[in-house]
Amino acid sequence: MASVAGESVAAPSGPGVFAWRRRLRRNPWRRPWLMEGFTVLYIIWSIVPIAIAVLFSFNKGGSTATWQGFSTKWYVGNFAQSVLHNPELHSSVIQTLKLGGLTTLITVPIGVGFAIGIDRWRSRTSGGLNFLMIFSFVIPELLLAVALFLLVTQLLKFIHLGTTAEVAGLVVWNISWPAIIVRARLVTIGRTYEEAAADLGASRFGAMRRVLVPLLMPAIFASAVLVFASTVDDFVLVEQLSSTANTQPMSVLIYGNVHGGLSGPALNALATIMLVVSLLVALVGFIAYRWMTRGERTKGSTEALAGIAGM
Amino acid sequence: MGRADTYDRRNRWLWIGLTAPGAIWLLVLFVVPFYAMLAVAAGGVNPFFQISVPTWNPLHWSSTNLTAEWHAIVGTGSFIAAPALRTILYTAIATIISLAIAYPVAYFVSRYAGRRKTLYLVLLIAPFWVSYMMRMLAWIDLLQQNGFVNSVIGVVGLPSHTDWLGGKPATVVFGLVYGYIPYLILVLYAGLDRIDQSLLEAARDLGLSKWRAFWRVTIPLSKPTIIAGAFITVLPMLGDYFTNQLISAAPGTTMIGNVIEGQLNSPGQTGQGAVLALMLLVVLLIPMVYYAISTARASREFA
Numbered sequence: 001m002a003s004v005a006g007e008s009v010a011a012p013s014g015p016g017v018f019a020w021r022r023r024l025r026r027n028p029w030r031r032p033w034l035m036e037g038f039t040v041l042y043i044i045w046s047i048v049p050i051a052i053a054v055l056f057s058f059n060k061g062g063s064t065a066t067w068q069g070f071s072t073k074w075y076v077g078n079f080a081q082s083v084l085h086n087p088e089l090h091s092s093v094i095q096t097l098k099l100g101g102l103t104t105l106i107t108v109p110i111g112v113g114f115a116i117g118i119d120r121w122r123s124r125t126s127g128g129l130n131f132l133m134i135f136s137f138v139i140p141e142l143l144l145a146v147a148l149f150l151l152v153t154q155l156l157k158f159i160h161l162g163t164t165a166e167v168a169g170l171v172v173w174n175i176s177w178p179a180i181i182v183r184a185r186l187v188t189i190g191r192t193y194e195e196a197a198a199d200l201g202a203s204r205f206g207a208m209r210r211v212l213v214p215l216l217m218p219a220i221f222a223s224a225v226l227v228f229a230s231t232v233d234d235f236v237l238v239e240q241l242s243s244t245a246n247t248q249p250m251s252v253l254i255y256g257n258v259h260g261g262l263s264g265p266a267l268n269a270l271a272t273i274m275l276v277v278s279l280l281v282a283l284v285g286f287i288a289y290r291w292m293t294r295g296e297r298t299k300g301s302t303e304a305l306a307g308i309a310g311m
Numbered sequence: 312m313g314r315a316d317t318y319d320r321r322n323r324w325l326w327i328g329l330t331a332p333g334a335i336w337l338l339v340l341f342v343v344p345f346y347a348m349l350a351v352a353a354g355g356v357n358p359f360f361q362i363s364v365p366t367w368n369p370l371h372w373s374s375t376n377l378t379a380e381w382h383a384i385v386g387t388g389s390f391i392a393a394p395a396l397r398t399i400l401y402t403a404i405a406t407i408i409s410l411a412i413a414y415p416v417a418y419f420v421s422r423y424a425g426r427r428k429t430l431y432l433v434l435l436i437a438p439f440w441v442s443y444m445m446r447m448l449a450w451i452d453l454l455q456q457n458g459f460v461n462s463v464i465g466v467v468g469l470p471s472h473t474d475w476l477g478g479k480p481a482t483v484v485f486g487l488v489y490g491y492i493p494y495l496i497l498v499l500y501a502g503l504d505r506i507d508q509s510l511l512e513a514a515r516d517l518g519l520s521k522w523r524a525f526w527r528v529t530i531p532l533s534k535p536t537i538i539a540g541a542f543i544t545v546l547p548m549l550g551d552y553f554t555n556q557l558i559s560a561a562p563g564t565t566m567i568g569n570v571i572e573g574q575l576n577s578p579g580q581t582g583q584g585a586v587l588a589l590m591l592l593v594v595l596l597i598p599m600v601y602y603a604i605s606t607a608r609a610s611r612e613f614a
Contacts, residue, residue, distance in 0.1 A: 050441050065459065110332040113333060114329070139592075139599065140595065155343070269601070
């Protein structure tokens with residue numbers, strides 16, 4: 001009470017009111033409206049164009065600028081240019097899913113093994129290999145793609161351009177996902193559980209299979225989701241390493257037809273299918289990740305979101 | 312610790328065995344490819360078929376391609392200097408704009424989003440799950456001459472027949488920003504979210520104003536994140552050839568990636584293209600090594 005009285009004595013009139021208002025403005029719990037508005041504008045800018053592109057995949061006419069009524073002809077109806085009937089569009093969807101599946105199946109096991117091995121086998125060699133792996137993560141994709149193209153056309157000629165070369169390259173490009181994510185999880189788990197299992201008589205394979213792998217499961221799963229999604233999204237590697245039209249996935253087909261070629265809304269339909277595939281994978285990943293980490297003290301959905309986005 | 316060490320040492324061959332498949336894959340399909348690139352760059356050209364012939368033996372390497380490419384960069388009639396400078400300029404502007412947009416957004420969501428944090432995070436992550444090609448396609452639709460952007464400009468009363476896709480540098484920079492900013496935001500968010508809030512509270516308690524606390528505490532603490540985020544955007548932008556090809560496709564906006572891609576695919580010039588790719592790699596080696604070392608050190612500190 002005394003201090004309040006003292007203050008009001010020191011500043012009886014105008015300036016006191018200003019000081020009070022200034023203090024209100026400094027309220028640390030005030031919502032920063034300006035920053036929130038900026039964030040909302042950014043989100044609108046980042047999402048609305050995509051929503052419009054999805055909308056135009058349902059356009060009745062052949063334009064991607066003027067709305068001419070709703071139709072699904074670019075998906076199923078049109079016999080020449082719908083995704084279902086056009087052989088090029090059709091095979092690109094299959095090729096994308098094929099590459100995603102094969103790459104995930106190869107990358108995740110060898111990446112997880114690599115992460116565990118590097119973490120435990122502490123030596124100069126393992127340090128160097130870890131460095132190499134991080135290097136593969138930051139190198140511009142074009143340089144890797146060009147080098148791989150020269151490798152398979154000049155040296156390892158038994159790897160043919162097409163699906164084989166594409167998968168070989170995509171595995172290199174994606175191996176850092178499981179390697180980095182699983183390694184981070186290994187660090188948080190520590191050795192205690194595994195050592196306890198070993199002390200209780202588990203064999204080294206037993207300790208790994210029954211203790212370590214279950215604990216790593218959320219990280220393994222998150223990296224599988226990321227590898228699949230980033231393969232579906234990939235463009236540079238698959239463009240350099242594909243050969244005939246049969247081995248061109250969706251991204252390459254869209255790139256090749258933007259300036260003429262297949263008609264506009266059909267490309268939007270293709271892109272929308274790609275979007276749905278990615279979002280489904282993300283959704284399944286999110287739900288499964290939450291389920292797998294249900295017993296842990298985490299921040300809940302925020303943590304799971306960060307997990308499947310590789311953060 | 313001592314116990315963990317014996318456990319690790321006892322099972323050494325198991326760890327080596329687990330590392331091996333990934334290590335072999337990386338050696339054969341990541342290291343050897345760059346040797347192939349070197350062999351092509353230091354090789355010759357078959358004069359009859361105009362195809363590049365790699366030289367595998369380092370003792371027989373020639374500098375023919377290097378000399379030719381060097382003339383193409385600095386000599387008269389150079390067609391590489393302009394795209395190279397353009398690449399640096401576009402990348403620098405796009406990175407600065409991206410940081411200026413991404414930092415406030417990531418800062419807001421990590422600190423002030425409150426109960427709506429999950430919602431905001433979903434919306435920030437959403438573009439990450441939309442393919443790059445689709446995001447570019449969306450803007451190609453909007454920026455067409457009769458597209459949505461020109462319609463909106465027309466409503467305001469400004470000239471509405473701008474050909475945005477006809478080779479405008481501004482459009483290319485815009486495309487780069489739009490393409491790479493989701494990755495930058497995620498990196499910045501992850502870093503800013505880890506900053507200990509109590510440090511800021513302490514700074515405020517000790518009498519620093521809000522802005523000074525931001526400058527003297529938050530910015531220094533987020534510096535590693537900003538650097539990591541800048542790498543994440545700069546490195547792919549420097550090797551980008553598809554963004555400008557998609558939304559400009561004009562010779563006036565080509566970047567170094569387009570030159571590399573073009574040379575590699577023209578008969579007889581593959582070797583020169585390989586030289587240029589290696590030059591880009593050498594330039595990027597410094598930031599890449601820096602990034603790799605700091606990442607490796609960070610993971611060691613966690614352990």
